[in-house]
Amino acid sequence: MGFVRVNFTLAAFAAGLVLGQVPALAASAENGKVAFVKNGCWQCHDFNGQGSVSTSAGRVIANTQLPFDAFKAYVRDPGGAMPPFHVEILPDSDLADIYAYLESLPKPRAAKDIPLLNQ
């Protein structure tokens, strides 16, 4: 499947500066896209992080508003229905890449501008 290709290095760098987070500095959205699939994130969150009412309680992780540390803490120990991804199966570097991928996804258009959503 052909995902939207985004070179995220600059954006991640900028985000890392703002957030002061070292992992994000080295993150690659392109690698993150691969890691997102390889680690099975797509299964519940769909390939573009849009999620589903039936698999992610409707939560959207594309363009997540969570800072990286909070994101990482949640993935390591979600507590709810999501199974944990410990560091042994998902290294920090992969997680940082996944975060970068999610941040790189294009913002959705406004629903009012999509005719099929206004039938």
Add this chain to the structure above:
Amino acid sequence: MPKKDSSAKNNPKLDRRKFLAAAAVAGASSAVKPAMAATEAQPQDQPRPPSVLPPNARVAAAENGVPDIPPYSTEGRPGSDFMVDVIKTLNIKYLPANPASSYRAIHESLIDYGKNTMPEFLTCTHEEAGVGIAHGYYKIANKPLMTLCHGTVGLMHATMNIYNAYCDRVPVIVVNGNDLDAAHRPPGVPTVHSAQDINAIVREFTKWDDTPVSAQHFAESFVRAYQIATTPPCAPVAISLDDGLATEPIRDYGQKLSIPKYVPTAAPAGELGAVREAARLLVNAERPVIVADRAVNTERGISLLVQLAELLQAPVVRQNGRLNFPTTHYLGRPESVIGQADVIIGLELADYWNTVNKFTDNNAQGVGSVSSRIKPGTKLISISTLQLMTKSNYQEFQRFQSVDVPIAGDVEATLPALIEAVKLALPDSRKDAIAKRGQAIREAHMKGRDETKQLAAIAWDATPISTARLCMEIYAQIKDMDWSLVPSSGNVSNWPLRLWAMDKHYHYSGDSGGYGVGWGAPASVGGALANRDEGRFSVSIQSDGDMMYSPGALWTAARHKIPLLAVMHNNRGYHQEVMHVQRLANFRNRVVNTGSDLGPIGTSIMNPDIEYHKLAESVGWWAKGPIKDPAELGPAIKEAVAVVKSGQPALVNVWTQPR
């Protein structure tokens, strides 16, 4: 197997296979006009039953015409001809079934003596498909069909969808070919396919079954089976069809054969005292919530539920066993409102426990955590037929939930009394507060709708195609017609229920009930069959995994010219299992092994990808795909709609996101 009758006892040479000559003589005194007798016997002054019920034989005859069955005597007539007369009195329109030697006698009678009308035989490629078609048909038409199964093996094939129908409280008349007489049945295969008690295979998930041993017994059993199946709680029933009884000439027991008149049974309504108590709780509640699952499946039922909700200005949570409540109504709300409720009324909930409790599958040891969804002190009311039909073995009755006011009864039959009780109990002093509550819900509804649309916009142009885009591209092509989203299997995050305007029961009629995979494809064909007779456009959202269980249902649609637009939700996996195996690997702190697939080994449907469009073409459908680019989807569906309008089934194979 026919009983030994007195004539047989007096003449030991008269066994089952040598009965022909004797029956030919004796039958002359047993001349009957069974079908005519059944209709003539209708009393003129009988009160009209409630409109919620299916039509009785008289009404059905007036509407559709009962075939003219000439008077006949039993002389030399095979038992199966009489059985066909019995079946015809019940106005059963179709008989989807896979042909089989064990019921060859009635098969021949149906198509030759019965002229293949009422019922019309629909050729199926699997017994499971026959039952699934009957199930889907009922959900749209509210009329049951019958199917025939081939002995032990055929009934075993049918079982999963019989279980689905049982869980979904849908009537199907299942007739099982069998040959009881071990001394006379052919050896070899027919004996292997026979059983001492064939209905035992499905007894735990049918409402009733019988093994008739004479023609008269068959007539009474069949009409009884129909009546039991269609009286709420509705469910499948099973009749064993003895090959000897069907093949041989009708035996004379010295009594004229007759066909019992079928009169629909009034559905059970809740006890009035309990209904009044429910009304008292509801009108005095600050935050009442109505939850509806398999509650109503008629226009009248939907209208009654709207009346109740508007009287109370109470939000309605749809659990989607049926449409229940218009998607366009401002009182339709998500399940999160359950947590704010002080009174909840559950209407035919398949799982009340899970409505007010939350189970989270989050423990590596296999024990999930449970939390309450409701506030302490929330009063619970239930109107349900669940307690009127509960068996032991199969656990579809779910965990036990204690309820403050449990009312045993059919929802649609009970709603008029509940509405009246609410009107009587509603004090003027509460009316302002109730109106204010309604206004707040209306505002929340509008906000929620806008938020839902914005969620649908995410990944709108993505590849694979998002399920929101898939659903809205379909809706754009059908919304200006009289349309029906027929029962099917695609799990597309409920987008149709969230964004399509649905206010008729046939716009959406719920899932399989038992979640047995292999139901969607045949059920969608059954739903389309019912819609065809109403001139209504049918569309299904068909999942890939389900399709491969019974793809033969597609051929049945092509063979019998059943127009249906099937849009594949092809996420190339058994996606529920994709997630389950990943979940277990995570709990065990292991990297899941995906081999060369996307999902864990054993859960993907890829390498090679299945070309559903080619599969459909090979069985006589128009088809297109695979569609991967969202920009190509609308034009492909438009093309397919035109084909379906011409009377052909059409399939569009779409590569989609998982959910």
